Amino acid sequence: MDRESYHTCCSLVKIPRQSYEQFWSSHFVDYIDRELSYSKFFGKYLLPNHPCVFSKRFTEDWRCRKHWVTEEGRPHFQKLLQEFDETQVPVANCNVKEYNANPKQMMPFKEFIHYWKEYIQNGHSSPKGCLYLKDWHMARDFPEHNVYQTPVFFSSDWLNEYWDALEVDDYRFVYMGPKGSWTPFHADVFRSYSWSANICGRKKWLLYPPGQEEFLKDTHGNLTYDITATDLRDKAIFPYFDKACQPLEIIQEAGEIIFVPSGWHHQVYNLEDTISINHNWLNGCNIDIMWQFLQNELSAVQREIEEWRNTMDSWHQHCQVIMKSCSGIDYREFAAFLKIIADNRTSFLRACPSGNSDYPRHLSEALSALGPHHAAFDLQRVAHILECLLCNDDFKKLDHSTLSLQPDSLLQQIRETLHSTRGQHPPYPE
Ligand SMILES: O=C(O)CCC(=O)C(=O)O
Ligand SMILES: [Fe+2]
Numbered sequence: 001m002d003r004e005s006y007h008t009c010c011s012l013v014k015i016p017r018q019s020y021e022q023f024w025s026s027h028f029v030d031y032i033d034r035e036l037s038y039s040k041f042f043g044k045y046l047l048p049n050h051p052c053v054f055s056k057r058f059t060e061d062w063r064c065r066k067h068w069v070t071e072e073g074r075p076h077f078q079k080l081l082q083e084f085d086e087t088q089v090p091v092a093n094c095n096v097k098e099y100n101a102n103p104k105q106m107m108p109f110k111e112f113i114h115y116w117k118e119y120i121q122n123g124h125s126s127p128k129g130c131l132y133l134k135d136w137h138m139a140r141d142f143p144e145h146n147v148y149q150t151p152v153f154f155s156s157d158w159l160n161e162y163w164d165a166l167e168v169d170d171y172r173f174v175y176m177g178p179k180g181s182w183t184p185f186h187a188d189v190f191r192s193y194s195w196s197a198n199i200c201g202r203k204k205w206l207l208y209p210p211g212q213e214e215f216l217k218d219t220h221g222n223l224t225y226d227i228t229a230t231d232l233r234d235k236a237i238f239p240y241f242d243k244a245c246q247p248l249e250i251i252q253e254a255g256e257i258i259f260v261p262s263g264w265h266h267q268v269y270n271l272e273d274t275i276s277i278n279h280n281w282l283n284g285c286n287i288d289i290m291w292q293f294l295q296n297e298l299s300a301v302q303r304e305i306e307e308w309r310n311t312m313d314s315w316h317q318h319c320q321v322i323m324k325s326c327s328g329i330d331y332r333e334f335a336a337f338l339k340i341i342a343d344n345r346t347s348f349l350r351a352c353p354s355g356n357s358d359y360p361r362h363l364s365e366a367l368s369a370l371g372p373h374h375a376a377f378d379l380q381r382v383a384h385i386l387e388c389l390l391c392n393d394d395f396k397k398l399d400h401s402t403l404s405l406q407p408d409s410l411l412q413q414i415r416e417t418l419h420s421t422r423g424q425h426p427p428y429p430e
Contacts, residue, residue, distance in 0.1 A: 005039035006373035006425060010380060012047050013285070020209035029053060029250055038370070041153045046193075046285045049261040051207060051248070054151070056255025059197050064147035065255060068275060069200040073254055075176065075273055077113050083145075084109040089136045094181050095129035100225045101184060102132070109133075112176075119178050120273065132181035132270075138174040148277055151257065154195045155366045156374065157281040161344065162337045164360065171280035183268040185227045187213070188260070190329065191293040192280040197257040201274025206247040210263035210289075215244035227267045262286035263293070284381030291385055294334060297327045298394055316397045331395050335407055338389075342382045342414055345375040349421040376425035379414050386411045 001009070030044075033055040045052050059065055067083075070076045087109045092102035112133050119126045139145070150157070163169045171189065179201075188194050196203075206227055208216070216224050218237050232241045251271070252258050260266060262282070282290055301322045302309075309315050324330040329337075344359055348367045367375060386407050389395045400406060405413075 001374040052259050054257040059255045062148040064199050092132045093129045132177040134175045136174045139172045156283040158341045159282045173278045175276045177270045179272050181270045184225050185267045187265045190290045191263040192282040193262050194260040194280050196278040198254050199275040200254050201272040203252045204269040205250040206267045208265045213265045215240040262289045284378045338382050345378050346417045372424040383414045
């Protein structure tokens with residue numbers, strides 16, 4: 001990120017995002033077919049939270065685009081079997097609905113491929129239903145494979161940076177599904193962004209901008225499972241459906257990458273036998289959306305167990321436990337997450353320009369490629385969210401003794417870092 005973009009972005013991030021109605025009336029989804037600077041992507045799509053599609057030239061040199069695909073552009077079952085054979089992979093059944101998702105089971109990769117071949121031979125049908133290999137942590141299971149590179153546009157990725165640091169999880173996935181497999185209506189984990197690249201095959205995406213989901217809930221407040229279901233038109237079940245806008249429909253071809261913005265609900269169909277790489281990610285541009293999501297999740301839990309509020313001393317802690325089990329994160333972990341992101345940028349800025357830092361090579365490469373202005377932007381954003389946390393009544397009520405650094409000390413540390421390294425980046429615009 002250059003000096004000028006840093007200034008623009010720091011100013012832009014302070015004003016509310018443009019309403020999506022304006023986006024609707026003025027935009028088709030941009031198709032990016034030429035070189036695009038990171039700063040342009042940042043200012044035009046990331047910050048405003050608008051979708052776009054990158055052409056296949058952005059995945060042309062990925063190894064999986066050659067190795068996993070036949071000359072005819074179909075999944076190369078033989079090569080895939082050689083690589084992954086007995087590996088256990090998660091497989092969903094698209095024909096079975098369980099709590100607004102499809103139940104998954106683990107099976108050997110070769111069993112899934114055997115099923116897929118039979119499914120094709122049988123005219124894309126099977127008594128077993130339509131199985132979809134999804135959310136497979138292939139990059140984590142096979143770190144030496146290096147079959148694709150995350151494009152620089154998506155490299156400011158706090159979510160995977162944090163989970164990599166804990167060494168327990170990540171949000172980098174491979175999806176493989178026959179024609180007809182699909183993913184029900186949802187928004188992504190913690191309201192993160194996603195990017196998704198088709199290695200082969202085609203997908204149809206139906207996207208709704210944030211806020212529209214309120215019209216797509218039934219009388220009990222449950223989100224529809226299938227946005228094309230006929231019962232949406234039944235006013236007794238979905239009273240607000242007629243207020244919803246038409247979804248944005250995007251057909252994604254082989255090799256193309258779609259950028260799915262934060263909090264946009266979507267439903268996805270494989271129009272052909274399709275393999276894709278999908279990452280969930282978030283950063284300084286949508287961390288406010290994640291923070292809003294966490295507050296909404298906590299409010300929902302609080303409403304649910306409101307009747308016990310005055311009878312339990314540990315009611316607030318209890319709400320956090322429930323929130324963590326339902327949403328995967330609580331306020332304490334959110335603060336720990338912000339600390340790791342801040343610490344990495346602090347040591348990066350303090351080590352600049354000599355560049356000696358002791359975090360993993362790919363992280364140091366990503367921070368160096370994005371540069372000191374970006375690290376400063378990130379620190380400003382962490383500081384802003386810490387200020388919000390410190391003012392939050394629910395956060396104040398929690399026991400902070402287990403945090404390795406108190407949020408107010410972290411905030412102070414960030415301010416000092418930004419001050420002492422200001423030679424590397426201009427001051428934050430007032
Ligand atoms: O490709 C799919 O089936 C779903 C992908 C998705 O939901 C995502 O990348 O966010
Ligand atoms: Fe998604």
